Amino acid sequence: MGMQSHVPVYSHPRAVAVARLDAVSYWYPGGREPVLKDISLRVRRGEFLGLVGPTGAGKTTLCLALMGIVPQFYGGRFFGRATVAGLDTLEHPISALAKHVGIVFEDPETQLTATSIENEIAFALENLKVPREEIIARIPRVLEAVRLEGTEKKHPHELSGGQKQRLAIAAALALQPDLLILDEPTSQLDPLGSQEVFATVRELNEALGVTIVMASHAAEEMAEFTDRVALLAQGRLVKTGAPGEMYGDVEFLHEHALRPPQVAETFYMINNYGVGVAQIPVRLDAGIAQLSALKNEHAVVIASATGLPTGRESTTPxxxxxxxxxxxxxxxxxxxxxxxxxxxxxxxxxxxxxxxxxxxxxxxxxxxxxxxxxxxxxxxxxxxxxxxxxxxxxxxxxxxxxxxxxxxxxxxxxxxxxxxxxxxxxxxxxxxxxxxxxxxxxxxxxxxxxxxxxxxxxxxxxxxxxxxxxxxxxxxxxxxxxxxxxxxxxxxxxxxxxxxxxxxxxxxxxxxxxxxxxxxxxxxxxxxxxxxxxxxxxxxxxxxxxxxxTYLAPPQAVFLAQSLREDDLGEACLLLTPKEVAAHVAGKPLGCIA
Amino acid sequence: MAFIPSGEERDVRRVKRVAVDGAPLSYIVTLAAVATALAIVPLSVVVGSGKSFPLSQGVYPLVGWLLGPVAGALANGVGALIGVFVAPHTTTLPLATVLGAAVGGLAAGVMRGSGKRRWWWQPLALFFAALYGIYAGQALIRNGVAWYAVLLGSLIDWSALLLFVMPTRVWFAQWMLSTDPKSVALGLFCGTWTIAGLTHLTASSVIYIFSNWPNEVWLAMAPLAPLEHVIRAAVGAIIGVGVILGLRATGLVKPEHANF
The missing domain is CATH 3.40.50.300 (P-loop containing nucleotide triphosphate hydrolases)
Structure with a gap:
């Protein structure tokens, strides 16, 4: 990776917290209910922290609080203490905090204002009075880091959705922040754009050690890429833990109106069928491996009955x-x-x-x-x-x-x-x-x-x-x-x-x-x-x-079903959902379409 | 049970927003852009000039109510100034266009002032009365136009001045604050008639110094001017109701001196 040789690598002990929230509660102006309730959280330097929770849980507000935008821009009532890179977010202006925290929002269209890609990256740096020579030096570095090298003179609107979001990340990265926050950065993107963004962020985190906080509903990707997951619900920090611990607790996710990765849901259902699953996998490769092991251990019979719904054959004009x-x-x-x-x-x-x-x-x-x-x-x-x-x-x-x-x-x-x-x-x-x-x-x-x-x-x-x-x-x-x-x-x-x-x-x-x-x-x-x-x-x-x-990937259940086919079935069994896969593994098939 | 935070309450210092007289700069820029865009759309012909009145005349008062007097005048003035360049077909005389637009925003914003601003309408009323004196006096004395032609041809101007001086000024502004969309629409219609009339008076007074249209034109204006003024008021009411009810519903920050 070329980026390693050009972009500064963030090498700090992980135990050091780059951001801290201590008993943070917050009311928007005129709000009857607090949006954040007694949130205490450490973001460790170099980690990739996922923020999950249903809409309205307070994820965006938490991201904005880490940037000082809440409460400095919105006003309202703020309780507790939030610090980023040792700076209290209420005692330092947003412009000072912006040198330490970069933020990328949901919609790439609303974040890009300049008429060329290099101007887009230079904009924030100019506002922070970074010397011209330094700006010129940083632009190609960050473009390389997000794999947009050579596009300096292009208009941002010539880029695809995923590329635009990567440009927004590059613009944030150019500030050389201690912490990069991404608030639902892939929700407006097609699967290709989403893949591009997740791959870029993972690379920034792993290769350069950039500390990442990302709020997202993309369960499969969050389980795959994050080091730690924090779950918010109704303004409270309900639980933090490793992705395996968080996404493996399917009932807990359901309680909080969250969707588990399909691989986790599949194994949860297999478990419910009475087939002992020691640990519920949350990543697809682990799921496929565990499925294979499970069958060997328990001699699970995969049935091949017919009867799954196929859709109607219509004869109308x-x-x-x-x-x-x-x-x-x-x-x-x-x-x-x-x-x-x-x-x-x-x-x-x-x-x-x-x-x-x-x-x-x-x-x-x-x-x-x-x-x-x-x-x-x-x-x-x-x-x-x-x-x-x-x-x-x-x-x-x-x-x-x-x-x-x-x-x-x-x-x-x-x-x-x-x-x-x-x-x-x-x-x-x-x-x-x-x-x-x-x-x-x-x-x-x-x-x-x-x-x-x-x-x-x-x-x-x-x-x-x-x-x-x-x-x-x-x-x-x-x-x-x-x-x-x-x-x-x-x-x-x-x-x-x-x-x-x-x-x-x-x-x-x-x-x-x-x-x-x-x-x-x-x-x-x-x-x-x-x-x-x-x-x-x-x-x-x-x-x-x-x-x-066409840059699409089927749901994880399909991959699991295909792994069954390779290992066991010997015939095409077009299972689609975690429920169908689990039933087959448990020997209680809902049906099979050959 | 009500939530009691365990952390200590902090003193929240808001960042200084770039604002003019309590109206965020972003709002002023946005509404100036709206004024410019609507300046491109012709509303009606200007007799004898080959030019057109722009549709923006229908929203100059609304801008004043949305932003307050100072920011409203600024947004209208900037919007009209840019409109002079991008829409010369709707500009009879650039100075008159920009001045009329700015004064319209200012007059709209002072209709229901509170505190010290309660009296801001008075010097403006004197200003408009003086303008009308100059406008009509020039027609009567310098150009020998018949008094009834002036009276009929300037109906929208003197009616606006009267409505601005009388308590109707406050009533119209109060109707706009109603939760009933019909009252809001009525307030906007009557308010736009008043303020757009004063804008017309301001612009016409300046233009007339150079144009000196004769008796025949005054008589021709008599039926046409009120008709096109009704359209201005309707434009203000139709656009205004949607904008005001929408702004209330979305809960965007309200400028300090806004009237909605």
């Missing part, structure tokens, strides 16, 4: 038909290359692929927000060229990634009624459909509230209710789980299930494959503008090589 679709953007980018597919009424279809694979471009053709360069899109047999955007909007509902972009009325009721009024329905019809839709989404009680005053998950429900009121045949969810914690993501997906059960055709675009086995029946894998695969979910998720070609 296609609701959506895409025929040899090509799309070229104005700049010449060939975003779709001869895509053909059909979606039938009542299907639940998952569309996956890396960023730039053509997923959104494809979906925009369904809504006529884009028109084919070649080929055609038919909705119920009619070419979309003959249909209007407004006409299609009545039939196809679209829930964008950020619900706030679709909200513009001042009450929840008005938001739901807005489109109905514009479609010329009578006042009685508008009222009836609004009430019906609000009831279906459980929003009737907040009808008079401002939509933006609701939590993010509820705001998504407002958008869904508005779409539902138009009684569409198809509902498209574009990255509905991005930025949501496990509970929030499941909540939205349960709504999609409910809509599916109501007979709606549901199309979901997501990178969170581990969430989807309980919902989707069919998967369309996109890559570089082409349809790589269109198959039932079991088949698609087990095509690991094909998923890897």
């Amino acid at each position: 296609p609701l959506l038909s895409v025929q040899n679709l090509h799309h070229r953007y104005g700049d010449g980018a060939h975003a779709l290359r001869g895509v053909s597919l059909e979606v039938r009424e009542g299907e639940y279809v998952l569309i996956i692929g890396q960023n730039g694979a053509g997923k959104s471009t494809l979906v925009k053709h369904f809504l006529k927000l884009l028109e084919p360069t070649e080929g055609k899109v038919l909705v119920s047999g009619t070419d979309t060229r003959e249909l209007t955007v407004s006409g299609l909007a009545r039939r196809i509902g679209y829930v964008a990634q950020n619900p706030d972009n679709q909200i513009f009325n001042t009450t929840v009721g008005d938001e739901v009624a807005f489109a109905l009024k514009n479609l010329g329905h009578s006042a009685e019809e508008v009222e009836a459909r609004t009430v019906e839709s609000l009831e279906a989404m459980g929003l009737l009680e907040v009808r008079e509230r401002h939509p933006l005053a609701l939590p993010k998950g509820d705001r998504a429900r407002v958008v869904i209710a508005a779409i539902l009121a138009m009684k569409p045949e198809i509902i498209i969810f574009d990255e509905p789980t991005t930025g949501q914690d496990y509970r929030g993501a499941k909540y939205i997906l349960e709504i999609s299930r409910k809509l599916h059960e109501m007979g709606k055709t549901v199309i979901v675009i997501t990178h969170h494959l581990y969430l989807m086995p309980d919902y989707a029946e069919r998967v369309i894998v996109m890559g570089k503008g082409t349809k790589l695969l269109d198959a039932p979910i079991r088949q698609a998720f087990h095509d690991i090589d094909l998923l890897a070609s």
Whole structure:
């Protein structure tokens, strides 16, 4: 690694705390409840500390408290003491603390302000009056550290999501901080971007000894990369421990509405089946090894019965038909290359692929927000060229990634009624459909509230209710789980299930494959503008090589299932979930799809 | 049971935010940008000049209510100044455009002042009365325009001045504080009529020094000016209701002298 020779290596005894929180409690101005409650925590120099907890647990506030932004910027009431590099965060200005703590936030788009990458890195250094020569010397070093060397003159917007986040890390790293804080740095990124960021952070930690504090919902990666995990719940520090100890205690995680890594969940279930598991593994390689050992020790019989759900075979005429679709953007980018597919009424279809694979471009053709360069899109047999955007909007509902972009009325009721009024329905019809839709989404009680005053998950429900009121045949969810914690993501997906059960055709675009086995029946894998695969979910998720070609990885349960296949089964057994894998290992199969 | 922290309470010293008269600089920059953007959109023609009134005239008062008098005047002034360069088609006379916008923000911000600021409206009222005297006097005396033409052609100006001097000034501002969106909308509509009228008066007084439009133009303005002024007030009310209710709901820091 070149970075070792250029970037200063942080070599300090681990026992030394780089940051300390002693009985820290904090109220935001006007807040009725404290957001942090008696938090005492040491961040040891050189460690990679993971912060986990459901949304609202206080993770972001804790990160901001380590930076002095809480309470110096927000105000409020602060109890206890927080120090970073020996500096009390209330007695030293944020500018002084910024020399010791770098912070990277969730959304890379909101962190980048300069017009070139080198200016972006130089910005904070200039503000701290670092001499020009030193700034010029640091820029290539930190770019090398995050593997962005040679991009100095590029505009940040030319970078991919993962690269932007790495640039934000580089900008923080240029300050040569004692502590680097990352607050949900991968939640807005596709799997490739997320991998890039985790790999970069791990390298910074292991090769350079940078102390890391990272808040994240990515259980599998946190279990893999962190040295220690701290769990926050309702503002309290509930427990700290090694990843094995924290993520191995599955019941404890469930109690706190957290998702364990699938490998841990699988072994927890195996244990519950009465097959003794000495220690629950939290990392995939350990899980695969332990599975093999377990079978040898206990002579576990892996059954190969049939009977797992495969998804429905529909014989109805296609609701959506895409025929040899090509799309070229104005700049010449060939975003779709001869895509053909059909979606039938009542299907639940998952569309996956890396960023730039053509997923959104494809979906925009369904809504006529884009028109084919070649080929055609038919909705119920009619070419979309003959249909209007407004006409299609009545039939196809679209829930964008950020619900706030679709909200513009001042009450929840008005938001739901807005489109109905514009479609010329009578006042009685508008009222009836609004009430019906609000009831279906459980929003009737907040009808008079401002939509933006609701939590993010509820705001998504407002958008869904508005779409539902138009009684569409198809509902498209574009990255509905991005930025949501496990509970929030499941909540939205349960709504999609409910809509599916109501007979709606549901199309979901997501990178969170581990969430989807309980919902989707069919998967369309996109890559570089082409349809790589269109198959039932079991088949698609087990095509690991094909998923890897579009920078996706299936859930850990699939890897575990495949390890079973290699070791024991001798036939394809397309298990998808921890529950299915555990049942098979315990000799009580739920079924097996060969 | 209420939580009792075990740590000692600390004295929290807030970082000095860059603010102008209690309004964060970021808000001023944002609203100046809004004013500039809306300056590009033509609202109505300016008789005899080949120019247009910009849509931004509908939001100059709102900026004053959102930021307070000083910051509102600054945001409007900066926004209008940039608008002069990026939207020359909506600029009849740069000085008049910028002055009118800034004065509009200032006048809006003083409508419901408290403490020492309770009296800030009075010198402004004198200023506007003097401007109207110069404007109408010039038409009557120097250009020989009929009195009824001046009265009809400047209806939006003198009505605004009257509404600003009378208790209506405070009523409109108080309606904007209501929790009822209809009252907020009414307050914004009437308030925008008042303040946009004073902006118009300020700009027109300056422009008229150079333009000296005749009796015929005054008469032509008589039906047109109130109509386009209703549109300004409606723009202020429509945009304002959404912005104010949204700001209240999102709980963003409220500038010290804001009226919402």
